[in-house]
Amino acid sequence: MPEPLAVLHITDTMQAGGLERVAVNLVNLLPPDRCRALLCSTRRDGPLLEGLAPHVMRLTLWRRHRFDVQAINKLVNFIREQNIQILHAHGPSLFIAVVAAIFAPFPAVIWHVHSGRLAIGGRSTWPYRLVARRIKGVFAVNQDLADWACQKLHLPSSKVWYVPNFLSEDHERKPEKNINLPGRDGGRIVCLANLRPLKDHPTLLQAMDLVIRQASYAHLLLIGSTSNTAYLENLQRLISKYQLGKHVSFLGHRDDVMSILNSCDIGVLNSSSEGFPLTLLEYGRAGLPTVATRVGQCPEVLDDGRAGILVQPRSPTQLAEALVELLRSPDRREYFGKQLNCHVHEKFNQHHVLERFCLCYESILGGQKDTIPSSLEPSP
Template sequence: MRVLQLIDSLNAGGAERVAVNYASVLASRLEGSYLCATREEGLLMESISKDVGYLFLNKRKTIDLAAIKRLNTFLKQNNIDVIHAHATSFFLATLIKILNPNLVLVWHDHYGNSEFLESRPRYVLKKCSKWFNHIITVNAKLESWAIANLSTASVTYLPNFAQVDSNEPQTILKGVFGKRIVCLANLRPQKDHLNLLKAFQLVLKKHADWTLHLVGKDFQDHYASRIKGYISKNNLKQSAFIYGSCSDIHHVLNQSDIGVLASQSEGLPVSLLEYGLSKLPVVATDVGDCHKVISTEEEGLLVEPKHSEALAQAITAYIENAELRNVAAENLNAKVLSEFSETGVIDALITIYNSNKP
C-alpha cells in the first residue's frame, strides 16, 4: 500500500506535526509513504524522514489547475492508493478524488475550535464529504459533529501521538535555570496567550524570578501585536519572552520546568503530549480532549478556560511544591507512553486504510 499525507503547510502546528509524524513512521510500515505540502513549506521540513517521498505544490489559489495537474501526475507516477488529507487540504483532495474515483480518500479533522462547533462553516465541507471514504477526528466532539453533519458513513476518533524530535539543539531559553514556564502554541486567538499573561502577572507577585517562554509561530498579525503590546505595557519584557517557531522542541522543553496551555478551545493538543514525553508537569485548560490525557490531579492540573486566577493558582501550586510537580511529571509521562503511543495509533491507522481499499 502507498499512502500520501496531504497538508497545506509545514509550519510547526499540531496538524502539520501529525502529518509529518504519520509520513515518517509509515515509511517503515508500508510499501510507500509520501508527503505533499500544498501551499507553504516551513520548519517541519527538518523532521521529514529521508525515506518519505516529498512534493511541494506551491499552490497559489483555491483552484490552481497547474497544482492539481502536478499532484495528479505525482500520484500516478508513484502508484499511490490512499490520500490522507489533513485539515483544510480536503478541498484539493476532493478534486483529486473526482479525477481518480478508485483512490481512497481519508480526511483528518484537526479543527481546533471544537468548543464552538455551532459556528463552524460547513457548506463546502459537507459537499466534499460525499467523496470521503473515511473521516478521522482528533477528539470525541468532532467525531459526533462529523456523524451528525457530514455525508461520510465511516468516522473514527483517533488520538494524536507525539514524537521526540532529534533536531540539532539551537534555542537557548532566557531566564533562570529551574524557574521556566513554557507555552508551546502558535500565536492564534484560540490559544489565549493573553489570559496566560494575566495569570503570569499574578504568579510574579510571589515568584518574581520565574519566567514565561512563548514558543510558536508568530503570524505578525493583530493578535500577535496584542500579545507584544500587553508584554510591553505591563513591563513584562524581562519576564515573558516570545521565540517564534522552533525546530528543536525537545531541547526547548528540556530547558523548561512547567508546561502550560491556556487555550479556549482544543482538539487533542500535540503539545500536551510533547510535554508528557519530556516529563514536564502540566497546567492546562479543561477544553477538547485535554481531560483524556490529564484525567487525575496526579497527572496534571486542569482549570477552566478564560480564568486567569485559577490558572495562576495552579501554576503557583507547582512552583511551591517540587515534589507535587515531579510526581505529576512522572505520571503524565507514563500515561502518554502507554495510551498515546505511536504503535497503537499507527496500527489503528493502517487498519482504517485497509478497510477502505476497493
C-alpha cells in the same frame, strides 16, 4: 506478499503546526511493508521538511488559491505516476484532495480533521457537507470532532473514528546540556504554542500578572511562530500594560524544543479550543508538570487531572492559582511530571496507533468496512 498501499498525505504547508507535525510523523513512521507513504504540501514548504525521513517521496504544488487548475493538474499527474490508492487529507487540504480524486485512478479520500473549532461551531459546515459523500473515512483527533462529523456531515458512524495523536519515538534524543535561557531554575514556565488567537496568550499574560505578585522569580518562555504580526503586537502591548517585560521572553520557532523543555520547570497550554495538542505529549516526554485548559482532548492527556492540573479556559485567576501552586511546591512538580511522563508513554505510544491506521487503510480499500475498528483509542 501483497504490495504496500500507496498513501499520499496532503497538507497545505510544512509550517511548524500540530497538523503538519502529525502528517510528517505518519509518513515517516508508517510501516513500509504495508504502506508506501508519500507527502504533498499544496501551498508552500516550511521548517518541518528538515524532519522528513529520507525515504519519503514528496511534492509541492505551490497553489495560489483553493482551486488552482495548474496545481490540481500537477497533483493528478503525480497520483497517476505513483499509482496512489489513498489520499489522506489533513485539515483544509480535503477540498483539493476531493477534486483530484474525481480523476483516474480515482483514489479513496480519507479526511484527518484536527481543528477543535469545528466541533464548537467556530466555522461554517456547508463546504464540508458539500464534499462529505466523496469521503471514504474520517479520522478525528478527539471524540467531539468524531461526533460532529456524524451529526453535522451526516456520515455514518462506520466511517468515522476517533484516533488520538501519538508520541513519536522517532524524535527521542538527548537534550543539550547547559542551554542558556532567561529566568532561573525553579521559576521557568514554558508555553509551546504558535502565536495565534486560539492559543489565548492574552489570558496567560493576565495570569502572569497575578503570578509574579506571589512568585516574583517566575519567568514565562513563549515558543512558537510569531508570523501573526497583529496578534504579536497585541501581546507586546499587554506585556507593557502589565509591566511584564522582565518576566516574559519570546523565543520564536526553535529547533531545540526538547532541550528547552528539559531546562524548564512547568509547562502550560492555555488554549480556548483544541483538537488533540501535541504540545502536551511533548511536555509529557520531558516530564514537565503541566497546567492546561479543559478543552478538546487535554483532559484525556492529563488523565482527567491525575497527570496535571486542568483549569477552565479564559480564567486568568484559576490559571494563576495553578501555576503558583506548582512554583511553590517542588514535590508537586516532581509528582505531576512523573505521572504525565508515564501516562503519555503508556497510552499514546506510536505502535498501537500506526497499526490501526494500516488496518483502516486496508479495510477501506478492501471494502470490508465491518472490519474497521470502531475506536482507534489506544489501549491503556
